[in-house]
Amino acid sequence: MPAYRIDNLSKQFDQSTALDGVSFEANAGEFVVVLGPTGAGKTTLLRTIAGLEAPSAGRVLADGQDITRESPAARDMAMVFQNFSLYPRLTVYENLAFPLKPRWRGINADEINRRVTWAAELLGITSKLQSRPTELSGGQQQRVAIGRAIVREPRLFLFDEPLASLDAKLRESMAIEIHRLQRRLNVTMLYVTHDQIEAMGLADRIVVLDKGRVLQIGTPQEVYAKPASPRVARMLGSPPINLLTPAEFSSFLGQPPASVGTLGIRPEHITLRTGGPAKVRLVERLGAITVLVLNYAGIDLRVTVGPIVDVKIGDDFTPSVDPGRVLQWGGPI
Amino acid sequence: MADIQIKLDSVAKSFGNFTAVEPLNLSVERGEFVVLLGPSGCGKTTTLRMIAGLETPTGGRIHVAGRDVTDLRPGDRDIAFVFQMFALYPHLTAGQNIAFPLRAAGVSSADATTRVHAVANRLGITHLLNRKPRTLAGGDQQRVSLARAMVRAPQAFLMDEPLGTLDADQREHTRTQLRAIHNELAATTVFVTHDQLEAMSLADRIAIMNNGKLLQFAPPREIYDRPADLFVAHFIGSPGMNFIHCNRTGDNAVTIASTTLAAPASSNGKIVLGIRPEYVRITPAGIPATVEHTEHLGSYNMLELKLGDGVIKARVPADINASSGERVHITLDDAGIRWFDPTTQRAI
Numbered sequence: 001m002p003a004y005r006i007d008n009l010s011k012q013f014d015q016s017t018a019l020d021g022v023s024f025e026a027n028a029g030e031f032v033v034v035l036g037p038t039g040a041g042k043t044t045l046l047r048t049i050a051g052l053e054a055p056s057a058g059r060v061l062a063d064g065q066d067i068t069r070e071s072p073a074a075r076d077m078a079m080v081f082q083n084f085s086l087y088p089r090l091t092v093y094e095n096l097a098f099p100l101k102p103r104w105r106g107i108n109a110d111e112i113n114r115r116v117t118w119a120a121e122l123l124g125i126t127s128k129l130q131s132r133p134t135e136l137s138g139g140q141q142q143r144v145a146i147g148r149a150i151v152r153e154p155r156l157f158l159f160d161e162p163l164a165s166l167d168a169k170l171r172e173s174m175a176i177e178i179h180r181l182q183r184r185l186n187v188t189m190l191y192v193t194h195d196q197i198e199a200m201g202l203a204d205r206i207v208v209l210d211k212g213r214v215l216q217i218g219t220p221q222e223v224y225a226k227p228a229s230p231r232v233a234r235m236l237g238s239p240p241i242n243l244l245t246p247a248e249f250s251s252f253l254g255q256p257p258a259s260v261g262t263l264g265i266r267p268e269h270i271t272l273r274t275g276g277p278a279k280v281r282l283v284e285r286l287g288a289i290t291v292l293v294l295n296y297a298g299i300d301l302r303v304t305v306g307p308i309v310d311v312k313i314g315d316d317f318t319p320s321v322d323p324g325r326v327l328q329w330g331g332p333i
Numbered sequence: 334m335a336d337i338q339i340k341l342d343s344v345a346k347s348f349g350n351f352t353a354v355e356p357l358n359l360s361v362e363r364g365e366f367v368v369l370l371g372p373s374g375c376g377k378t379t380t381l382r383m384i385a386g387l388e389t390p391t392g393g394r395i396h397v398a399g400r401d402v403t404d405l406r407p408g409d410r411d412i413a414f415v416f417q418m419f420a421l422y423p424h425l426t427a428g429q430n431i432a433f434p435l436r437a438a439g440v441s442s443a444d445a446t447t448r449v450h451a452v453a454n455r456l457g458i459t460h461l462l463n464r465k466p467r468t469l470a471g472g473d474q475q476r477v478s479l480a481r482a483m484v485r486a487p488q489a490f491l492m493d494e495p496l497g498t499l500d501a502d503q504r505e506h507t508r509t510q511l512r513a514i515h516n517e518l519a520a521t522t523v524f525v526t527h528d529q530l531e532a533m534s535l536a537d538r539i540a541i542m543n544n545g546k547l548l549q550f551a552p553p554r555e556i557y558d559r560p561a562d563l564f565v566a567h568f569i570g571s572p573g574m575n576f577i578h579c580n581r582t583g584d585n586a587v588t589i590a591s592t593t594l595a596a597p598a599s600s601n602g603k604i605v606l607g608i609r610p611e612y613v614r615i616t617p618a619g620i621p622a623t624v625e626h627t628e629h630l631g632s633y634n635m636l637e638l639k640l641g642d643g644v645i646k647a648r649v650p651a652d653i654n655a656s657s658g659e660r661v662h663i664t665l666d667d668a669g670i671r672w673f674d675p676t677t678q679r680a681i
Contacts, residue, residue, distance in 0.1 A: 169527070170372070220630075221629045235502065267632075282509060282513055282516070285554055
């Protein structure tokens with residue numbers, strides 16, 4: 001039995017459709033990441049699962065039970081938000097203990113203390129327990145917010161772009177921490193983000209969402225290697241995939257593998273020979289890789305090469321690609 | 334000697350007891366794209382705001398195009414401050430948007446029209462001048478906002494995280510466009526960001542700051558290859574450089590997981606080996622390590638390896654798969670090995 005199941009969930013706001021028949025499910029201990037651009041419906045989806053929004057149609061099931069009409073508190077889910085939402089006047093300890101305090105939870109003081117101490121230890125914030133949130137760095141505040149979810153020992157963790165307001169470098173190290181935590185506690189997590197690198201790194205499976213609809217569900221490798229549409233292909237991969245019409249393809253990559261539809265070539269699958277029709281328009285040295293933008297007859301082609309290459313703007317190349325690496329779709333770009 | 338367009342001479346800023354920027358020397362050449370990079374609170378934005386005249390330095394002098402501007406008001410410095418790339422006025426046409434700063438400065442309508450056309454011509458957007466911003470593609474909107482900043486022909490452009498509000502994929506695209514435009518126009522630019530990838534991609538030179546101090550000022554390639562200290566080595570790169578604390582076995586040797594390597598001398602014998610993940614290779618023989626975790630990132634895999642008491646990352650081709658717990662052998666490519674003194678934090 002799946003730990004939770006989203007069954008044909010739809011949400012209408014006045015004139016707009018935020019969610020349009022979203023379905024997926026996950027097993028206990030699975031880390032699912034919902035990836036989509038701004039406005040895809042990611043936050044609405046989380047809020048509907050948490051019970052903060054009522055769906056217009058469809059069901060939410062947890063451990064086989066229909067919980068669509070349950071109150072948020074009765075769902076046993078914990079949500080972590082982008083803006084931390086800590087209580088500024090309470091200490092870190094009190095912030096962590098807060099969700100356990102309501103009498104109806106029936107958790108005694110010793111148990112509260114045990115869980116708070118345990119969570120603080122786990123997140124490396126033991127020395128900050130008597131501090132107020134304003135005295136903490138952004139990363140420490142986010143740890144407290146995560147700690148407040150952990151102490152409840154919920155059946156499902158919901159993360160709403162928890163790292164979006166942090167610095168790039170901090171975002172990277174917090175993502176690693178969240179991942180370690182999830183593996184260590186073996187908890188079930190549903191995490192939404194617009195950042196494809198975060199999604200690829202964290203997810204057991206990715207749900208690609210756009211305009212309220214699920215475009216594809218799969219492991220990071222599946223979604224990257226076999227994207228269901230040009231739209232999905234473009235949402236994963238940095239630098240982004242090259243999408244070409246067969247005519248554009250043939251103009252500098254030879255015989256196209258299909259004569260209609262759209263062809264996709266990942267920048268790392270293109271090999272270069274010096275001399276030829278394509279000119280380097282841009283060189284981006286990013287450390288571990290260098291990205292070249294080649295141009296021929298007004299068509300741009302992104303190519304990933306090694307870190308140490310002696311290339312400058314205006315150099316000439318002939319690109320080629322192994323036909324087995326070319327992705328094909330019937331529809332237009 | 335190169336032409337210096339912006340010169341900071343021991344420029345410092347304190348707020349009461351708090352030192353935001355320690356005495357800073359920095360010279361930006363004419364036509365150069367310099368990125369101020371660092372984490373929140375490192376002093377990069379304060380530095381930019383002092384160049385703009387939005388903050389008053391508590392020490393030092395600022396020169397723009399050979400003129401001491403330290404005591405001048407922002408409007409008198411002949412510098413354009415670009416806050417966000419897309420902030421166009423929606424009810425004005427592209428042409429009216431570009432003319433706006435000139436009209437606000439009291440330039441006559443005829444004069445403004447001439448200058449708008451000149452700048453539009455340079456950016457190749459003459460055919461868009463009568464269109465409203467919302468009817469323009471993202472890249473064209475950007476060119477219009479850039480034209481608006483350029484129309485006053487300032488001595489320099491200052492940009493404070495102009496790409497910060499964009500979605501990840503849009504940001505990548507805008508970044509490449511911005512660099513392409515800079516390649517054409519070569520306008521002196523100082524750009525602030527916390528994103529090391531953005532800095533690597535855009536900068537002619539990166540000034541990397543932490544705790545109000547300038548740690549290194551060099552081209553991206555050099556900062557990446559030869560980081561001056563442990564902070565820079567870790568901050569640059571995604572993920573940053575791996576550090577391995579070594580046991581010294583002699584003046585010129587250390588051991589890592591019972592494998593001996595040649596190493597330089599260091600102040601009190603302690604030494605750290607730094608190596609970027611792409612220089613850690615999985616090989617048939619070598620230093621023994623255990624795979625802790627594999628991240629599949631599409632075009633490559635990132636392995637987390639337990640090596641002795643530490644954990645390091647290896648960036649390997651997407652077709653190399655390893656399961657957690659698997660024992661492997663690794664080789665540290667000589668070309669990628671850097672040494673640091675943990676006492677001074679500096680590169681050796």
